[in-house]
Amino acid sequence: MERGQLTASSNALTVSNLSVSYGRVAAVHDVSFKVAEGECVALVGPNGNGKSSIVMGIAGLVQRRGRVEIFGRVARAGDVAFMPRHGFTLVPERRQLYPQLSVADNVVLGCFSRTRSLRRAVTSAAHRQALELFPELADRMGQKAGTLSGGEQQMVAIARGLAADPRILAVDEPCLGLAEAVSRRVYEALARIHEAGRTLLIVEESPVRALQLATRQVEVRNGVVVRA
Amino acid sequence: MKLGNLIISGIVTGSIYASFAACVALWYRVSNILNLAVGDFAMIGALGVDNLVSVHHWRVAPAIVVILAAVALSAYLYDRIVLRLAQDGRTRQEGIVVTFFFTFALSFFIEGIAEVLYGTNVHAAPALWNGHSLSLGGGLHVDRAGVLIVAFAAVVGLATSVAMRRTMQGKAIQACGENFFGARIVGIDNRRYRRLLFIASALLACVFGILESPITGYTYNSGAAISLTGFIAAAYAGFQRPGKAVVAGLGIGVLEALLGGYVSANYADTILYAILAAAVLARPSAMGLDVVPE
Numbered sequence: 001m002e003r004g005q006l007t008a009s010s011n012a013l014t015v016s017n018l019s020v021s022y023g024r025v026a027a028v029h030d031v032s033f034k035v036a037e038g039e040c041v042a043l044v045g046p047n048g049n050g051k052s053s054i055v056m057g058i059a060g061l062v063q064r065r066g067r068v069e070i071f072g073r074v075a076r077a078g079d080v081a082f083m084p085r086h087g088f089t090l091v092p093e094r095r096q097l098y099p100q101l102s103v104a105d106n107v108v109l110g111c112f113s114r115t116r117s118l119r120r121a122v123t124s125a126a127h128r129q130a131l132e133l134f135p136e137l138a139d140r141m142g143q144k145a146g147t148l149s150g151g152e153q154q155m156v157a158i159a160r161g162l163a164a165d166p167r168i169l170a171v172d173e174p175c176l177g178l179a180e181a182v183s184r185r186v187y188e189a190l191a192r193i194h195e196a197g198r199t200l201l202i203v204e205e206s207p208v209r210a211l212q213l214a215t216r217q218v219e220v221r222n223g224v225v226v227r228a
Numbered sequence: 229m230k231l232g233n234l235i236i237s238g239i240v241t242g243s244i245y246a247s248f249a250a251c252v253a254l255w256y257r258v259s260n261i262l263n264l265a266v267g268d269f270a271m272i273g274a275l276g277v278d279n280l281v282s283v284h285h286w287r288v289a290p291a292i293v294v295i296l297a298a299v300a301l302s303a304y305l306y307d308r309i310v311l312r313l314a315q316d317g318r319t320r321q322e323g324i325v326v327t328f329f330f331t332f333a334l335s336f337f338i339e340g341i342a343e344v345l346y347g348t349n350v351h352a353a354p355a356l357w358n359g360h361s362l363s364l365g366g367g368l369h370v371d372r373a374g375v376l377i378v379a380f381a382a383v384v385g386l387a388t389s390v391a392m393r394r395t396m397q398g399k400a401i402q403a404c405g406e407n408f409f410g411a412r413i414v415g416i417d418n419r420r421y422r423r424l425l426f427i428a429s430a431l432l433a434c435v436f437g438i439l440e441s442p443i444t445g446y447t448y449n450s451g452a453a454i455s456l457t458g459f460i461a462a463a464y465a466g467f468q469r470p471g472k473a474v475v476a477g478l479g480i481g482v483l484e485a486l487l488g489g490y491v492s493a494n495y496a497d498t499i500l501y502a503i504l505a506a507a508v509l510a511r512p513s514a515m516g517l518d519v520v521p522e
Contacts, residue, residue: 061412081415089414096410098403105399113415118396160414 011069012037012168012199013058013088018066020050020057026223027053030066033218033228035168037071040200042210045220051203052093054220055170059083059090071167084113087167093176093203095157099146103137106145106156110163126165129196133189134159151182158189169193170201175209187213232368234489235482240374240443242481243381247436248458249465249473250384251429256467257392257405259422261311264331267454268338269299269430270437274446275346277353277438288354296434303430306334307423316419335451342448355442373442380439381474384432389471401425460504480504 013035020028028050035041043051057064060075060083068075068083076082083089089110097106107130111121121127131137134155140148145156154174161169171190175183191213194200204210207217219227251266273295280291314330357372364370392398403411404418411418437446437454444450457477464476483503488496 059413061409080412080417084413084415092409092413096407096413098406098410100406101399101402105402108396109399109403109414109416112396112400116396118394118399121396164414 011035012039012071013201014067014069015054015058016067016069018054018057018064018068020053020062020064020223022062028057028223031220031223031225033225035199035201037167037199038197039216040194040202040214042207042214042217043201043203043220044205044207044210044217047205049220050223051205051220052172053223055090055172055201055203056092058170059088061090081113084164084166089113089161089164089166089169091157091161091169091171091174093172095153097145097153097156097160100144102142103145103148103156104141107131107137107159107163110160111165113164121163124163124165127163130159130162133162133192151178151185154178154182154186155189158186158193162193166198168199168201170203172203173205174202175204183209230489231486232366234485236364236368236370236374238482238485239478240370240377240481241485242478243374243378244436244440244454244477245457245461245481246474246477247377247381247384248433248454249461249477250381250388250470251433251436252455252458252462253465253467253470253473254388254401255422255425255429256462257470258401258418258425259311259315260405260408261331262328262459262462262467263426263429264328264455264459265334265338265451266331266429266433266458267456268335268342268451269303269433270440270454271342271446271448271451272299272338273434273437274353274441274450275342275351275448278351278441279346281354288356292438295438296431299430299434300427303427304423307426310334311422311426312419315422335455339449339451342451346448348447350445350447352441352445353438356439371443373439376439377436377443380435381477385471385474389469389474392470464504464507 011034015034016032018028018031019026031054043054045051053062056062058068060077060080064077070083070086070088073086098109108118108121108127110130111124111127114124115121136152137155137159140152145153148156158171158174161171174186174190178186187209190200190202194213200213202210202214211217217227218225248266248270252263255261255263276295276298277288277291280286280294281288310330355373357376359372361369361371362375392402400411400416401421403414403416404421408418461477461480462473465472480500484496484500487499491499
């Protein structure tokens with residue numbers, strides 16, 4: 001099957017009538033879209049229009065209404081472990097690392113959804129591959145994550161996401177606040193992740209960079225999908 | 229000989245501080261809430277076991293089991309009813325009110341219940357290891373209850389320190405305290421950890437109360453002073469590392485004993501807190517306080 005081709009049987013992620021609210025403020029209204037396995041989809045739109053709320057709603061990190069299916073399984077709302085355990089990992093906006101913990105600890109915690117054994121986590125192929133993707137981090141493993149540069153922190157966040165061995169990796173604003181050279185490095189890593197066969201969902205304000213990698217875009221405006 | 233006995237006495241006292249500091253730091257690590265009711269769980273342990281044994285003529289072992297079960301159930305219910313309401317609602321509450329108020333209120337509540345149930349007299353759970361003080365040679369002595377306290381504090385300190393450093397669960401606990409949202413991203417259920425550690429710290433405090441009360445005796449309002457000692461020692465570990473909190477508690481206990489023995493028994497506490505305050509001013513980062521440049 002050609003990458004990017006969407007069939008009913010190849011859906012990695014199906015989002016149906018997803019709504020997200022923060023108190024009385026509705027951020028996302030009845031959003032529906034599908035992502036096929038192996039696809040790279042860009043979720044684009046201006047800032048403050050609900051893109052991050054959509055991926056956080058999919059990940060189960062905010063209260064949501066609607067239905068989210070991952071590889072045919074209906075996600076349980078309110079269970080934060082469900083999506084990582086079933087192959088969906090989010091690299092969130094602003095990284096959300098553990099600043100006082102070491103880089104090594106940050107990355108290994110990505111394995112939490114797969115194993116409770118630290119030994120099994122550090123010897124797993126997914127953990128090794130996540131670190132191999134960013135050789136820049138090799139000398140920084142003992143350093144506190146909060147002391148790294150923005151680009152290095154983004155690498156740690158992506159490595160943490162990959163350590164979960166996800167089939168779908170969602171990356172929210174991967175280049176936010178990063179210099180152009182670092183952004184290129186981050187996208188180079190995302191391209192390698194995609195080439196390895198993982199499904200990617202990239203959230204970007206600007207579609208230009210995302211569409212260099214993405215095969216399709218889902219455009220969000222005012223909390224509504226205007227193009228899928 | 230005097231120095232040796234003072235140090236032994238300080239280690240026993242310090243182990244008590246250390247134990248409650250470990251309980252405070254352990255739960256703060258996962259919840260960012262200071263458990264100011266930890267001493268009240270200790271008090272309930274001591275008074276509850278004493279009541280069942282001396283008033284209702286139970287044997288010691290079943291009395292301890294029943295009180296531990298009651299404390300665990302109470303901690304569970306408090307988490308499910310109060311803390312869940314405070315932290316797990318649509319808008320998660322943070323800040324000074326949540327950090328202090330929710331367990332401070334619990335402390336008053338437990339005190340009130342204890343006063344009604346056990347009165348205002350001094351009580352102590354039966355000593356678990358009876359007999360004269362143990363002689364260590366060279367004129368050095370230690371109470372048997374003191375040996376139990378030091379041993380239990382060492383086990384708790386070592387176990388929590390190793391668990392934090394060497395296990396995935398320990399790292400997950402640290403992640404919860406570092407970044408609530410970041411922990412949930414990797415599938416860590418912060419709420420479950422908060423509940424489990426609240427119950428665990430209540431049980432640990434309860435056991436320490438049972439062990440310690442034969443030495444000091446407890447009343448219904450002893451909990452606040454115990455919580456304060458734990459709070460101070462935990463503060464020296466920046467409320468972050470239970471293992472470091474244990475070391476801080478031991479240090480404070482030994483320093484207090486030496487000041488009492490060599491400087492002034494009456495002013496030992498005053499001088500101790502002056503030294504602790506000076507140490508904070510000299511090295512604020514040790515308490516996890518950020519130094520903001522002008």
